[in-house]
Amino acid sequence: MEKLLTIKFVAWIRRALLPSVLAAALLAGKAHAQPAEPVMVAIAHPASSEEAIPRASLRAIFGMLLQKWPGNTPVRVFVLRDDAPEHATFSKSVLQVFPHQLRMAWDRQVFSGQGQYPEQVGSIQEMLSRVASTPGAMGYVKASEVADNVRVLKVR
Numbered sequence: 001m002e003k004l005l006t007i008k009f010v011a012w013i014r015r016a017l018l019p020s021v022l023a024a025a026l027l028a029g030k031a032h033a034q035p036a037e038p039v040m041v042a043i044a045h046p047a048s049s050e051e052a053i054p055r056a057s058l059r060a061i062f063g064m065l066l067q068k069w070p071g072n073t074p075v076r077v078f079v080l081r082d083d084a085p086e087h088a089t090f091s092k093s094v095l096q097v098f099p100h101q102l103r104m105a106w107d108r109q110v111f112s113g114q115g116q117y118p119e120q121v122g123s124i125q126e127m128l129s130r131v132a133s134t135p136g137a138m139g140y141v142k143a144s145e146v147a148d149n150v151r152v153l154k155v156r
Contacts, residue, residue, distance in 0.1 A: 040090040043128075043150040045137045052154040059095050061138055063105040064115045069136055077118035078130050078139040086124065090140040094155060 042058055044050060049071060053061075060066035067075055080087040082099055091099045109115030121127045124141050131137040132149040139150075146152055 039143060040086065040094050040140055041143045041146060042090075042094060042153040042155060043131050043139050043141055043146065044153055045131060045135055046149055046151050047135060048151050048153075050153060051151070052156050054156050055094075055096065058153075058155060059097065062095055062102060062118070064109045064118060065105070067115075073136040076134050076137045078121050078127055078134075078137060079118045080121060080124075080127065080140075086140070086142060094140065 042053065048069070050069070057066060061075055062077060062079070064077065069075055082103060088099050091097055091102055095102070106115075106117050110117055119130070121130055121139075124145050127139045127141055128145070128147045128150060131139040132147070141150075
């Protein structure tokens with residue numbers, strides 16, 4: 001009798017839990033899948049000759065370490081507030097650094113007298129406007145909010 005109960009219990013566990021375990025595994029796999037379209041994109045002034053940029057160069061620009069474009073035009077970096085969700089998403093997904101690491105790099109540059117902070121903007125619309133109107137400008141926006149008056153840079 002005990003063996004029959006054990007067999008029925010095991011069969012019930014398989015029927016009840018196996019679909020849940022499989023569903024959880026599928027959801028976990030989807031959570032780690034790379035999106036087909038990037039959520040955030042790096043943007044530049046429309047007159048920029050760059051169409052693609054290495055991730056390391058992009059990190060150096062946003063870390064305020066690279067201050068000139070290849071044509072010797074000064075780079076002007078625009079960022080959102082540190083606590084803006086778009087700033088965190090861009091930092092982590094595109095630059096592949098945490099926002100606090102960017103802040104530490106900026107502080108190090110400023111406090112050592114070797115650099116300055118990027119220019120902070122209050123909204124995505126202001127970001128688009130400032131990048132579009134400032135020669136040598138760099139910034140970032142959601143891919144769904146890109147305007148025609150800025151150049152999207154492909155990150156390699």
